[in-house]
Amino acid sequence: MQLSDLKIQKALKDYRADIALVDFTMQKLDGVGFTRLVRSSTDIQNPYLPIIMISGHSTRTKVAEARDAGVTEFVGKPVTARALLARIEAVIMKPRPFIRYSRYFG
Numbered sequence: 001m002q003l004s005d006l007k008i009q010k011a012l013k014d015y016r017a018d019i020a021l022v023d024f025t026m027q028k029l030d031g032v033g034f035t036r037l038v039r040s041s042t043d044i045q046n047p048y049l050p051i052i053m054i055s056g057h058s059t060r061t062k063v064a065e066a067r068d069a070g071v072t073e074f075v076g077k078p079v080t081a082r083a084l085l086a087r088i089e090a091v092i093m094k095p096r097p098f099i100r101y102s103r104y105f106g
Contacts, residue, residue: 008029016045018050019050019051021051021052022053022071024053025057035069039070050072050092052072052084053071054075054077054084070098
Protein backbone atom coordinates (compact mmCIF):
# COMPACT_ATOMS: atom_id res chain seq x y z
CA MET A 1 0.00 0.00 0.00
CA GLN A 2 1.39 3.38 -1.01
CA LEU A 3 1.43 6.53 1.09
CA SER A 4 -1.36 8.08 -1.00
CA ASP A 5 -3.46 4.95 -0.37
CA LEU A 6 -2.94 5.37 3.37
CA LYS A 7 -3.95 9.04 3.23
CA ILE A 8 -7.12 8.19 1.31
CA GLN A 9 -7.92 5.33 3.66
CA LYS A 10 -7.45 7.62 6.68
CA ALA A 11 -9.68 10.28 5.10
CA LEU A 12 -12.39 7.69 4.44
CA LYS A 13 -12.03 6.37 7.99
CA ASP A 14 -12.34 9.84 9.55
CA TYR A 15 -15.03 11.24 7.24
CA ARG A 16 -18.22 9.52 6.15
CA ALA A 17 -18.64 10.54 2.52
CA ASP A 18 -22.07 10.31 0.88
CA ILE A 19 -20.79 9.76 -2.66
CA ALA A 20 -17.48 9.66 -4.54
CA LEU A 21 -16.87 10.89 -8.07
CA VAL A 22 -13.72 9.41 -9.58
CA ASP A 23 -11.98 9.30 -12.94
CA PHE A 24 -10.41 6.23 -14.50
CA THR A 25 -7.08 8.06 -14.75
CA MET A 26 -6.37 10.01 -11.58
CA GLN A 27 -2.90 10.74 -10.27
CA LYS A 28 -1.31 8.60 -7.56
CA LEU A 29 -4.38 6.35 -7.23
CA ASP A 30 -6.65 5.80 -10.22
CA GLY A 31 -10.42 5.36 -10.01
CA VAL A 32 -10.28 1.56 -10.12
CA GLY A 33 -7.62 1.48 -7.39
CA PHE A 34 -9.65 3.91 -5.27
CA THR A 35 -12.74 1.76 -5.70
CA ARG A 36 -10.89 -1.43 -4.76
CA LEU A 37 -9.48 0.33 -1.70
CA VAL A 38 -12.95 1.42 -0.59
CA ARG A 39 -14.55 -1.97 -1.23
CA SER A 40 -11.81 -4.07 0.38
CA SER A 41 -10.83 -1.96 3.39
CA THR A 42 -12.15 -2.92 6.80
CA ASP A 43 -11.17 0.44 8.32
CA ILE A 44 -13.38 2.84 6.39
CA GLN A 45 -16.80 3.98 7.54
CA ASN A 46 -18.74 2.85 4.48
CA PRO A 47 -17.45 0.12 2.13
CA TYR A 48 -20.78 0.49 0.27
CA LEU A 49 -20.05 4.13 -0.61
CA PRO A 50 -21.69 4.98 -3.95
CA ILE A 51 -18.87 5.52 -6.45
CA ILE A 52 -19.54 7.14 -9.81
CA MET A 53 -16.75 6.85 -12.35
CA ILE A 54 -16.45 9.61 -14.93
CA SER A 55 -14.13 8.64 -17.75
CA GLY A 56 -13.22 9.03 -21.38
CA HIS A 57 -12.13 5.39 -21.29
CA SER A 58 -15.54 3.92 -22.04
CA THR A 59 -14.63 0.78 -23.95
CA ARG A 60 -16.44 -2.37 -22.93
CA THR A 61 -13.23 -3.66 -21.30
CA LYS A 62 -12.72 -0.52 -19.20
CA VAL A 63 -16.36 -0.34 -18.12
CA ALA A 64 -16.22 -4.03 -17.11
CA GLU A 65 -13.00 -3.40 -15.16
CA ALA A 66 -14.66 -0.52 -13.30
CA ARG A 67 -17.76 -2.62 -12.63
CA ASP A 68 -15.73 -5.56 -11.37
CA ALA A 69 -13.81 -3.25 -9.01
CA GLY A 70 -17.15 -2.16 -7.50
CA VAL A 71 -18.00 1.11 -9.25
CA THR A 72 -21.68 1.85 -8.71
CA GLU A 73 -22.32 3.91 -11.88
CA PHE A 74 -20.30 4.95 -14.93
CA VAL A 75 -20.52 8.17 -16.97
CA GLY A 76 -18.61 8.53 -20.23
CA LYS A 77 -16.97 11.79 -21.24
CA PRO A 78 -17.90 14.30 -22.39
CA VAL A 79 -20.10 14.56 -19.31
CA THR A 80 -23.42 16.33 -19.43
CA ALA A 81 -25.18 17.64 -16.36
CA ARG A 82 -28.17 15.48 -17.26
CA ALA A 83 -26.10 12.28 -17.42
CA LEU A 84 -24.34 13.02 -14.12
CA LEU A 85 -27.62 13.93 -12.41
CA ALA A 86 -29.19 10.69 -13.66
CA ARG A 87 -26.36 8.64 -12.10
CA ILE A 88 -26.54 10.57 -8.81
CA GLU A 89 -30.31 10.06 -8.69
CA ALA A 90 -29.83 6.37 -9.43
CA VAL A 91 -27.46 5.79 -6.51
CA ILE A 92 -29.74 7.74 -4.15
CA MET A 93 -33.24 6.79 -5.29
CA LYS A 94 -32.63 3.29 -6.69
CA PRO A 95 -29.66 1.80 -4.85
CA ARG A 96 -28.64 -1.62 -6.06
CA PRO A 97 -27.80 -4.45 -3.68
CA PHE A 98 -24.11 -5.26 -3.41
CA ILE A 99 -22.64 -8.66 -4.18
CA ARG A 100 -19.24 -9.77 -2.92
CA TYR A 101 -17.64 -12.68 -4.72
CA SER A 102 -13.89 -13.38 -4.91
CA ARG A 103 -12.73 -10.68 -7.40
CA TYR A 104 -16.06 -8.86 -7.72
CA PHE A 105 -17.73 -6.46 -5.33
CA GLY A 106 -20.47 -4.39 -6.79
